[in-house]
Amino acid sequence: MSERVLQVLKDKFGDAIVETHSAWGDDTAVVNASQWKEVCAFLRHDPQMGFDMLVDLCGVDYPDRDPRIEIVAHLYSVARRHRVRVKARVGNAEMASAEIDSITEIWPGADWFERETYDLMGVTFKGHPDLRRILLYPEFEGHPLLKDYPANKTQPLIPYRTEEEAGVPLDKLAPFRADEGMSFGRRVWSRGES
């Protein structure tokens, strides 16, 4: 990674860069959440920076802090072979205002990473084209990677869909009615309904 990137960021954006630090060869810049997209666009398009690959985007929850959620993005430049980590902090203790601009316009690969962060951490990405759960199912309650989500918590059972919700008669969904489908090899059971 390169510390020069951090210096350029500090010179260009001034107060928008909350802090920078380097450890174990990783250089980090913490960005003001309101200027997240602006800084990302600069890192992507500036010829000196040229971070054309969004390697990873995830969230980390620090419940003692305010704001509690850190959005962490790892960027890489294939041509220049340098890396940088940029972070932004959002959300208060009740997860209100846990929202940040989507960067899918800058890196299309951010699409699924942002959906995952929304799914597991509950951060809303403003301007994301298709923000819905990705690893978990739509009826899941809560966001499991938050530290205050108990690891042994169970989820409520989901009732079967009614015909109105499904939009089709439920007996038209597979498995089909007794008289539909392939007839050969069908056995007629004497007891119970077919």
Next chain:
Amino acid sequence: MEAIDLDLDENELELPAEPMHLNMGPSHPAMHGTVRIVLELSGETIVKSDVQIGYLHRGFEKMCERGTWAQVFPYVDRLNYVSPMLNNVGYALAVEKMCEIQVPDRCQWYRMILGELARISDHLTCTGAMAMELGAFTPFLWFIKAREMVWDILEEETGARLTHAFGRIGGMAQPPTPALKEMCRVALSAILKLVEDGEGMLLKNRIFIDRLENIGNISGADAIALSWTGPCLRASGVAYDVRKCHPYLKYDEIDWDMPVGKNGDNLDRFLIRLAEIRQSARIILQSCDRMADDGPVHAKDPRVILPPKSNVYTTIEGTIQHFKLIMEGAKVPAGECYSYTEAGNGELGFYLVSDGSGTPYRVRVRPPCFPITGGLSKLINGNMLSDIVPTFGSLNMIGGECDH
């Protein structure tokens, strides 16, 4: 005899042209059991597609926050279960980066040998399954036979065929067996022979080539923008391999080439994997020559390495050290670090956050499959329904890794 053609107006011959919705997977045989693709079709052409994952989500990241740092090893085995050794090595390197531990040379060579064996098994599975899904069953059986040889070596070394849990912070669980080098040399020549036979069968087959060539193309720039790494990115002509660009272990001391494709189509992705099997074999043979026959495989660091059993049973210091390492776990300095290695499918990253205790605060895995599967929609839209099978097969999506 009068003509039986019905005299119809043009209009009446028009078929209804509403798009048809089709649900492919998750139990479709070509979807590897874990992906569902909802398709909107116009005839047989895909208009829109929605790739849905998560059927194998097991809460990897949440589980990791509940044990010690060392207890994560069995979990990372189950990320990419076709090449678990690469995940073991990747995670071990990440924790060692935070603890600033350098493992001995012998361990580094050992990790490279085991890792490259796992890579061969990964690529054999992918290429073999891809051929089988297109109807070529014989090469699949040959490749699986070759994979069996790899797994025999790994079983001999680690005791387990699939989930080894063999990495340790600061070393490996056991030193190499005396027979390792001989086993590798014998098995590799047989494996390369099988690969050559299978490749000959497939690449002379017009049907197979036609199903792959110029289908699922993606340009290098698009692949980078979609965060692709690994063989899929290299097939698009981008020369990025963590082993070459940011060498770790001893990859910079080895003479090997990075195969790069041109078109980024299914055929290129297939060929790249076969070429990488040969390169991995070169790396293994050279590593076997250079690995010392004896010497330590553990760093001398009592913070993370368990004491020898003889000390545990005879000295109070050994007992206490063992107890503390097992019950409290090795303490990792507070901070955050991102460590990346080249796994079977691309850059496997671990972003670790430590609060200085024996339990990870956050283990974030960056699975290479995840962004690659995210780009699948882009590849199949506009193609035929039947092109999904080879395209999806060439991406080598591994459910455990993609779904965390």
